[in-house]
Amino acid sequence: MSDNIRSELFFLKQFGFNNALLQHIFLLGIDPIQAIFNNKYKIHDELEKKFTDRERKLAANFNSYKNFKIDLFKNEDLLKKSSKNKIYFKYDANEVTKLIPDKIMPLFMYSKGDFTLLEDNKKRVAIVGTRHPSKKAVTITEKMTKKFVEDNYVIVSGLAEGIDTISHETAILNKGKTIAILPTNFKKIYPKKNKELAKVILDEGLLLTSIGPKEKTYKSSFLERNKYVANISDIVVVIETNLKSGTMNTIRNASEANKKILFIDQKDELINNKIYEFGGEMLND
Structure with missing residues (x-):
């Protein structure tokens, strides 16, 4: 083309x-x-x-x-020549189309930062969970993120409050690389309190979105974001979730993409069994 x-x-x-x-x-x-x-x-x-x-x-x-x-x-800043800006087209062979299946790949995706983090030779793990984590979940997120960084994994998450934010911040704190997949364009970071975190990630890692500079965010944009989180990752690690949540949606997408799903004991039989249904493997202490 x-x-x-x-x-x-x-x-x-x-x-x-x-x-x-x-x-x-x-x-x-x-x-x-x-x-x-x-x-x-x-x-x-x-x-x-x-x-x-x-x-x-x-x-x-x-x-x-x-x-x-x-x-x-x-x-538009995205269109200015820069080694940090990249636009991916659905019908081209590129880093993103290798990772996201045709049936869910949008016409365009956009990145800012280190796009080499999407290459085949990189190991990527999504660390996901609730926006309102318990103290124990925060501690586990920090511990798990640090361990994966030490094992040379790129940390993937969705820049949401809670577990997403902690995983991004912990990756950066431990000199690791992280990818934030956004449900918005680059100018309308959500939540607003994570604007500064997005700027740091831009320097230390990668921002990726399917929402163009003049496009709006809808409720469906958050669900689509979850699909991309699952598909660009090799492993999805679930820290803390509810039965009906964005995290459970990410787990479902990871299962459909045949990704390895690891999860912490949720101390709730219904939630654990639901994750087991999606092929999840519970982690021990």
């Missing part, structure tokens, strides 16, 4: 066109500008069905798109 077409799809996505529509245009092998703004989509029945009412309105104003594109190109 030419850089020009890839670039155009990126700008169209930021302008408001959806993943499914843009992927369909790409797979048809037609020029996205011709397809969208010159109404050529109307000659493809399946393509026309993928347009929402909002997208039909967007397609009626090419000048607005041109101005949007010029402004974004001039002002």
